[in-house]
Amino acid sequence: MDELAQLNSFRSEVPAQEDLRAEEERLMAGMSAPARSGFRRLALRATLAGGLAAAVAAAVFIVQSPPASVPPPPLIRTVAAVEVLSREAEHAGSRPELHPRPGQFLVYESQSMETSGGDAGIWLARSKRTIWLPVEGSAVKGVLQEEILAPLPYPGRTLPPAARAEQELVGKPGRPERAADFDDRAEFLRNDYAYVSKLPTDTEGMRKHPYT
Amino acid sequence: MFAEIFRRHAPEIKRFVVRRLGLDVAEDVVAETFLTAFRQRGRYDLVRHNALPWLYGIATNLIGRHKRTEASQLNLLARTGVDPVTEPFTSRSDERLSAQAVQQRLAAALAALPAGHRDVLLLVTWGGLSYTEAAEALGIRVGTVRSRVNRARAKIREELGGTDPTALVIEEVRHG
Numbered sequence: 001m002d003e004l005a006q007l008n009s010f011r012s013e014v015p016a017q018e019d020l021r022a023e024e025e026r027l028m029a030g031m032s033a034p035a036r037s038g039f040r041r042l043a044l045r046a047t048l049a050g051g052l053a054a055a056v057a058a059a060v061f062i063v064q065s066p067p068a069s070v071p072p073p074p075l076i077r078t079v080a081a082v083e084v085l086s087r088e089a090e091h092a093g094s095r096p097e098l099h100p101r102p103g104q105f106l107v108y109e110s111q112s113m114e115t116s117g118g119d120a121g122i123w124l125a126r127s128k129r130t131i132w133l134p135v136e137g138s139a140v141k142g143v144l145q146e147e148i149l150a151p152l153p154y155p156g157r158t159l160p161p162a163a164r165a166e167q168e169l170v171g172k173p174g175r176p177e178r179a180a181d182f183d184d185r186a187e188f189l190r191n192d193y194a195y196v197s198k199l200p201t202d203t204e205g206m207r208k209h210p211y212t
Numbered sequence: 213m214f215a216e217i218f219r220r221h222a223p224e225i226k227r228f229v230v231r232r233l234g235l236d237v238a239e240d241v242v243a244e245t246f247l248t249a250f251r252q253r254g255r256y257d258l259v260r261h262n263a264l265p266w267l268y269g270i271a272t273n274l275i276g277r278h279k280r281t282e283a284s285q286l287n288l289l290a291r292t293g294v295d296p297v298t299e300p301f302t303s304r305s306d307e308r309l310s311a312q313a314v315q316q317r318l319a320a321a322l323a324a325l326p327a328g329h330r331d332v333l334l335l336v337t338w339g340g341l342s343y344t345e346a347a348e349a350l351g352i353r354v355g356t357v358r359s360r361v362n363r364a365r366a367k368i369r370e371e372l373g374g375t376d377p378t379a380l381v382i383e384e385v386r387h388g
Contacts, residue, residue, distance in 0.1 A: 003368045007337050010318050013301050017226035026243035027218060031250055140328050180352040186324050
């Protein structure tokens with residue numbers, strides 16, 4: 001018996017549920033209730049969870065400053081991780097600390113550039129990415145939007161024809177989508193702000209934390 | 213019209229919710245599922261579509277509010293072999309002992325899955341939805357459904373590793 005068959009027989013002793021009088025009564029009551037009852041608000045909130053109705057708190061990390069209309073050729077150099085992290089820490093220190101509340105979203109904007117192509121030539125593909133992550137709860141409830149930016153020639157080369165497909169998408173931001181692929185963790189491994197911000201900030205506290 | 217939808221689909225939706233959360237919470241979730249559906253009915257073409265995937269989607273979202281209940285019941289089953297969800301339906305004389313080890317491992321595996329993977333897997337197995345229907349129910353891409361089902365299956369397969377009890381004994385001896 002394979003795992004799907006085993007899963008199908010798991011709890012299969014739960015019989016067909018024929019007695020639905022309680023549910024039907026509640027449904028009938030709800031259907032005839034005035035539209036703005038508390039129940040409706042509750043139901044609405046469930047529908048909108050993950051939507052953008054809540055106030056939005058912004059935390060913006062721009063990796064690269066926004067390009068002018070004709071972007072200058074990029075300066076490419078190898079940067080040690082320690083330098084990137086130091087710069088990030090300095091930058092974070094110069095901004096006011098955010099204290100987002102559950103129900104709000106953190107918005108991260110980033111720009112990236114990477115080499116792209118293959119046999120058809122090489123170029124620098126660039127994109128802008130905005131993700132709205134809920135302050136409390138799984139990142140799967142987040143919303144992600146991506147926008148292709150104009151590709152740049154690889155230093156010392158010309159822009160190959162293959163890069164044109166990207167060129168055509170410039171100025172057409174993708175539709176916002178649910179961040180449905182951000183689900184690589186079990187739910188007890190939380191990393192949302194509401195949870196992380198309550199973790200101990202000292203070594204001793206963190207050592208004890210896994211046992212609490 | 214809507215009462216007809218309730219009569220036609222509520223028994224199936226309720227069985228699904230009971231299998232995930234148990235009888236106690238099910239009444240709330242089912243009542244709210246259909247109320248939510250009733251409020252959203254304007255956005256859905258009930259004549260042309262099969263309403264079931266849509267209802268399963270709403271129910272799954274509402275089940276998500278009870279993740280702790282679901283996880284603690286699965287964990288209890290994994291630890292003790294007693295399933296609070298099926299207990300009201302099982303007679304004492306039921307001979308399910310041989311299946312118990314498998315149930316405990318399945319419960320542990322389900323509890324350890326990311327919630328989104330568990331949702332998709334159970335819609336496809338217990339709910340009997342196609343990948344397209346599951347994608348429609350949850351508002352995600354079919355490719356995401358496929359990859360979640362594959363990853364969830366792999367994890368469960370791993371957890372069930374030695375479902376043959378004799379294989380388990382041999383392994384224990386070898387390690388012992």
